[in-house]
Amino acid sequence: MALRTPLYDEHIALGAKMFEFSGWEMPLWYGTITQEHMAVRSSAGIFDVSHMGKILAEGEEGMERLDWLFTRSLTGSRKGRALYSFLLDDSGHIIDDLIATRVSEHGFLIVCNAAKREAVLHWLSANVGGASVTDMTVGLACLAVQGPSSGEIVSGITDLDIYEMKRFKATKTRMRIVDTEREDAGEEMHWASGIEAETEPKGAEALISRTGYTGEDGFEIIMNARTARELWKRILDTGGQRIRPCGLGARDTLRLEMCYLLSGHDFDGGQTPLEAGEDKAIDWNHDFRGKEALLRQRQEEYPRLVAFISVGSGVPREGYEIFSLEKERIGRITSGTLSPVLKKGVGMGYVGEEYSSPGTTLYYGIGGRRIEAVVVEKPFLKR
Structure with missing residues (x-):
């Protein structure tokens, strides 16, 4: 129920x-x-x-271990500072994106996605050592x-x-x-x-x-x-x-x-923050779990989550395939809708690095239908 x-x-x-x-x-x-x-x-x-999900992690003994789990340093933040960050596995893949707020000297309130609450609870409980982890959601x-x-x-x-x-x-x-x-x-x-x-x-x-x-x-x-x-x-x-x-x-x-990520759609356990275009949520001077994998990935080519706008009246939907100018399948849409402000179809999806530059023409569709779109800089709306 x-x-x-x-x-x-x-x-x-x-x-x-x-x-x-x-x-x-x-x-x-x-x-x-x-x-x-x-x-x-x-x-x-x-x-x-x-x-x-609303999870309280507190306790002086476990703070160092807790800090290591996040891509930004929690213990280096001031009280009352809310940090957008990621939990990663050893391969650098995203477990969840979340906001961690320092609410006391040795305590953080962690707000995670509803679908990932159990996974985040398990990951924190298994890895923070002396800190207590309490589910405050209900x-x-x-x-x-x-x-x-x-x-x-x-x-x-x-x-x-x-x-x-x-x-x-x-x-x-x-x-x-x-x-x-x-x-x-x-x-x-x-x-x-x-x-x-x-x-x-x-x-x-x-x-x-x-x-x-x-x-x-x-x-x-x-x-x-x-x-x-x-x-x-x-x-x-x-x-x-x-x-x-x-x-x-x-x-x-x-x-x-605004091209904000949606858990379970724009990432589902198989993507890294670099692929998702969220390296701003990574503190490279901070030692965190999965960092070595990301450092290796930075030296390679990897898929990119791109934003695109329909050229005509088409509306992209999650699950539609993405095609190159030569009509070769190159990716899949992870999010799509009709923008109420732009009144155009907008979407995001993962493609190879060679197709990720703004101005690149793409096609998307399902079955035999192909709709033209163009890659643009994120976000769709500039605030």
Whole structure:
């Protein structure tokens, strides 16, 4: 049976189209994907992303081993710093991409993809030695407020100076929810004791970070699951006409316009960060598991995840084959959609290095149909 987030009843009340995603019942859309997509690009949207894995790793003895598992140095980061990073196997292949936030001197909250939660838990537990690894997923909820108006909306529900927060900065604060006198509304989040902000003592504690998966300014708010419904309703009430609830359908089209990776699609255990074009998430001065394999790969030719736009009216879809100018099969599409902003078919897929330069003509299709496309620089939208 699929799991449900604390906001399931709210989604049903709002008329959401529900579907099963990575073992969770999640909203696909409330109105249309395009409406929700454009709301985020022009104003703001709120997403329930409580299905994402939330894992706490803490303990002084295991920090060195934990650090070795990530492609960026966790222990070299300041408290409250959120790092986008990878877990790799010894061959340099991606286990998952995730965000690790330093929440105390010897503690990190690791947010991973829902489908990879068990794999990440197992990998961490088997490799961190003296550190404790705790699955916090069910006990914590996560809301993402994204879009140009997200700052002014979130400012209306906390005393925190939102505009002073830098990108990939996180802090613990209190949110002004409707029922602040409930016994559990102010429940302490002791695991984030290292990054508490100076705010009024009333309200629900939450960890808020200036992060997102849409390419717009935005904030992700993690709080105790029991206070999620009040916070969800308060954000919608505060935002009014400036915000609308958004499902995972719009989350996917938004991330694809920015060429952000989707776990299980753009990587599935057989690709490296170099192939995925994410070497910015690698600290080459840091010693990490899988580094030797990546150093060897840097000296060779390897497949590249390219972005391309349809020349005509075609829309690329995952699983379609990619062909060269000579109509030779050279790859497969991993993500594709009709861009609501560009109003063109956009996609990503792995091809040989010789086909990866911007301006290269490709074809894609299924069966006997071939649709022309051109490789472009990432992302599709420049923010």
